[in-house]
Amino acid sequence: MKILTVNGGSSSLKFNAIELPEEKELISGYFEKIGLEGSFYNIKINGEKVKHEVPLKNHMDAVEYLKKELFDNHIIESLDEIDGVGHRIVHGGDKFDHSVLVTDEVIKELDSVVDLAPLHNPPMVECIKAFKNIMPDTPMVVVFDTAFHQSMDIEEYLYPVPYEWYTEYGVRKYGFHGTSHRYIAKSAAELLGRDDLKIISCHIGSGASVCAIDAGKVVDTSMGFTPLAGVMMGTRSGDVDPSIIPYVMKKTGETCEEVVNDLNKKSGLLGVSGVSNDSRDIEDGIANGNERCVLAQNIFCKKVANYIAMYNNELNGADVIVLTAGLGENSSATRAGILKNIASLGVKLDESVNNFRGETRKITTEDSKIPVYVIPTNEELMIALDTYEIISNQ
Ligand code: AMP
Secondary structure, eight states: OEEEEEEEOSSOEEEEEEETTTTEEEEEEEEESTTSTTOEEEEEETTEEEEEEOOOOSHHHHHHHHHHHHHHTTSOSSGGGEEEEEEEESOOTTTOSSOEEOOHHHHHHHHHTGGGSTTTHHHHHHHHHHHHHHOTTSOEEEEETTGGGGGSOHHHHOOSSOHHHHHHHOOSOOOSOHHHHHHHHHHHHHHHTOSSOEEEEEEESSSEEEEEEETTEEEEESOOSSTTSSSOOSSOOOSOOTTHHHHHHHHHOOOHHHHHHHHHHSOHHHHHHSSOSSHHHHHHHHHTTOHHHHHHHHHHHHHHHHHHHHHHHHTTSOSEEEEEHHHHHHOHHHHHHHHHTTGGGTOOBOGGGOOOSSSOEEOBOTTOSSOEEEOOOOHHHHHHHHHHHHHHTO
């Protein structure tokens, strides 16, 4: 079966075509600056990447180019050869605890949770409509970033705030990166040959979250009502005292939205270092003696380590810790920094194996109390597998 996976942002669209059950990637692409000046897309096939600069007025234009690339590269000869399309959706509220087939009813339900993700969900729904336009009869599936975390208990997802905020307005912890954490839970279970594992999954990329999982059930996760909460990230602050917001508003004259935007876009590694949100630039800064880069890196590693220690407690002792996503897979300095800060758990880094990128590997010594693995995440494959399973059981 040929499955397309689609991840639509407000001005971007990522896609992959995957052959299942072989799990073979056929082609992938990334459209950027949709609706803006300087729009373009990249196509990756057989390990080669080609860039095309083209005007993209809207997502429909991107979908037309995507279709053309599928034909020109002989991935398909007819659109009927696409057996299903899996769409990533950021927020499913508390209505969706698993991936579902797209129906008119589901589209209506998605509209009803739009308040919870006003920036993220609408462009993703636009993408579904654009694909429905060119392949009205192809089954489509939606896969939610929040769904995996719906298995959390109320003691973990309820904030200690007026209870009516939860019952009336849906204020609670939702958690994000669920597709990645679910992939990590599945891969760790396969790797270690056990489905009862207590796992601490650390998705540390430009966005970052830590998730405690017990036998496939989420016990706790660091992102919250929105992806702003939890550990420090590339440009997001992670947890801060909310009283900072009115204080900074008074000092700077900014609106509440502007200060929250600062916490989302000007904080984290970027805010502390003043250099970049990208850990490669932070590592260069450290090599050149930039003290704020040192500070940014140290705070980042401590924040992740502290969540790991907290989740080790919540799990009553983890069986395995997994590092994944951009930094987890590629930055040996960040891996070493995090592990140094969880030495109290008896975790011991094996420095002789830590210098690598993008592979599945154990990075702790044999006598480490908890083994730590690096496992590259694959959200696209997870989306494709869900789509395959749902349409095969129709
Ligand atoms: P992601 O959001 O998972 O794509 O992660 C992107 C982030 O991973 C980048 O912003 C970098 O901070 C980090 N990253 C990617 N490659 C490397 C690398 N080779 N060394 C250090 N950090 C990296």
